Amino acid sequence: MTVTLADVAARARVSPATVSRVLNGNYPVAASTRERVLRAVDDLDYVLNGPASSLAAATSDLVGILVNDIADPFFGIMAGAAQTEIGGPGDGSGRAGGEKLAVVCNTGGSPERELTYLTLLQRQRAAAVVLTGGAVEDPAHRAAISAKLTKLADAGTRVVLCGRPPLPDGEAFVAALAFDNRGGARRLTEHLLSLGHRRIGYVAGPAERTTTRHRLEGHREAMRAAGLAGDGEGVPSGGESGTADGGSGASGAGAAGGRGRQGGARDEERLTVHGLYDRRSGYDATLELLRREPEVTAVVAANDTVALGACAAIRERGLRIPEDVSVAGFDDLPFSVDAVPALTTVRLPLVEAGARAGRLAMGKETPPPGGIATIAAELMVRGSTAPPRGR
């Protein structure tokens, strides 16, 4: 029923081994025989049996790209770039020669699903795996993922991290491309501070994610450097971790106007609301933020999508952007420039990063020294931020 290598061999009057060699092209074969074989392949409409081939060769041409949310362009853009780099241009014949099968797997941000996908990929003896986006910081999951990646690497799978920080306990990976989330966030908040903002709200992502933490840390670095916050460390998990020095500080960062009040650790918490990385969360969180502190003059969002929700909430409160409240996002997704007003944000070179990750996964590019590279983030100042009212 189904045509096999042997059938092709018979029709081309050569041995199966020769057909195999022609197809894999990594062995000298006489031009005339090759031609004969190729014709037989076409005549018979032969398609290589992937599983059989993978079994015999102990490797497959599958490359997995894991993303947190495939509906989010942040991941779509990176994954698309990586896939383009991996899949090769295709020869237009539809015959599919030595191409890798680059596939993207949607974890939905769930560590369990991430682990399941890694196991599935391991089972397929994937040639490479690219993990994109921030990691969950739960120690158990971190350890489980780490162990799994080590096993994958041991089995010959190339592991590449893209937009995910390398984990402390030295996973085995070919390369880790980490975004400078902290630096970008710091510069963004510095921009707002330089405009004269002092009461800046922060709509953060899910508390347990590295991306969330780094961006928040960058923001707070800037705030503290301006004397506008307490000195708690890291991301509080939301409970009562304030260090009780509310509102009494007297450091002199030149708060403008009579109502400028120096922030403390308690303030820092009050001005931070966590949510998911989606529009709806941004909307809800911003409403909450405005309820807690009606006098914020600027809102920094975890990413552009969240910023969009924030804008909607602010407008619904009857406030104007940027006249009453400035808004800033992160990532510089394509739609951000079209927001009204255009969104001030931090640009991450997603295409470049994804493509580079793809090349690293294919072994087409030499890894950065130490395997780790930090990718710069660029501040994009646009219309959604302006000096606060009365300044």
Place this chain on the structure above:
Amino acid sequence: MTVTLADVAARARVSPATVSRVLNGNYPVAASTRERVLRAVDDLDYVLNGPASSLAAATSDLVGILVNDIADPFFGIMAGAAQTEIGGPGDGSGRAGGEKLAVVCNTGGSPERELTYLTLLQRQRAAAVVLTGGAVEDPAHRAAISAKLTKLADAGTRVVLCGRPPLPDGEAFVAALAFDNRGGARRLTEHLLSLGHRRIGYVAGPAERTTTRHRLEGHREAMRAAGLAGDGEGVPSGGESGTADGGSGASGAGAAGGRGRQGGARDEERLTVHGLYDRRSGYDATLELLRREPEVTAVVAANDTVALGACAAIRERGLRIPEDVSVAGFDDLPFSVDAVPALTTVRLPLVEAGARAGRLAMGKETPPPGGIATIAAELMVRGSTAPPRGR
């Protein structure tokens, strides 16, 4: 080095066949033995060899989801929904039991790449393939894809079309879920007509795609029903195919004001500009449209992303939305409601469609009668459309 089924069998003191039966769970095994086997699996940290298993069983657990553009949420949302339905909830153990490996493949809208991916999936003996989004109408490619799908189906791969119209020459597919693009587009334009618009520009997608054609046809149906266009048929390819009756018609659709002019086929063409399904194209095409016909009072875009670009172009021309020009999109992607003003558009139930496609691919849902289902599109009227000036 690598642990195999036999190793597990030895440790559990059973035969390899029994281990296989436990792992696949589709055969009666004594509870005690199963437990012993499972422990051995855990002890040895055994991972099934996918290729070997697929080879022996002549099927794999791979399910491919093809999308035109993974960076476009339109596809991301559908693919995510399908993947969730296919991948199963995962059991949290990371052990990966009977799960399918749902993967998405990005064709970038290129028929060659689409074909290549199909071949790759065929090679892997994929359990199912879901094709999302519109098809390219080039006859050669249509035939090639059709032949390939037939072969896939013959080999036991379940083929599902999601958001793609079934092709005329009866491909073998389990089911085809087609969006009512034409009806949705017609109702959208009817909405604009009912507001009093007469000079309506259309920023279309790539000319050779089914989605583009159907939406454009719906638009023109409405225009013609209002006596506002010629009677050419189908999508003109852009050349001089006008039927020369420009501006002389006298059908009485009550054009408002003195400057309403009845359109002819030539007008129909002049008011249509083709581009890609992205923001940049929408921007460029709208600029071109405004150049050709400065007096348009409404612009209908091929989709929401394009509409965003259109808005930017219109504003750059110093025109207000919707006071000077109304704008409408298609798809109702999440960001559309946050546009300013909120975008009037046509809602497609992407999540439902994707999930249904996923279930169909898994054989978890019975196909619609005849294998074909049309999915309704719902008009969403929002702030970006209003009566034209002076009405």
Place this chain on the structure above:
DNA sequence: CTGTTAGCGCATTCAT
């Protein structure tokens, strides 16, 4: 319910 036997289709030694 469990063990035995026999391939699945191909890549790869080793010969020639």
Place this chain on the structure above:
DNA sequence: ATGAATGCGCTAACAG
């Protein structure tokens, strides 16, 4: 440069 032989790791009949 090509052919012959071997086995990759597993599942699917068949027994029992």
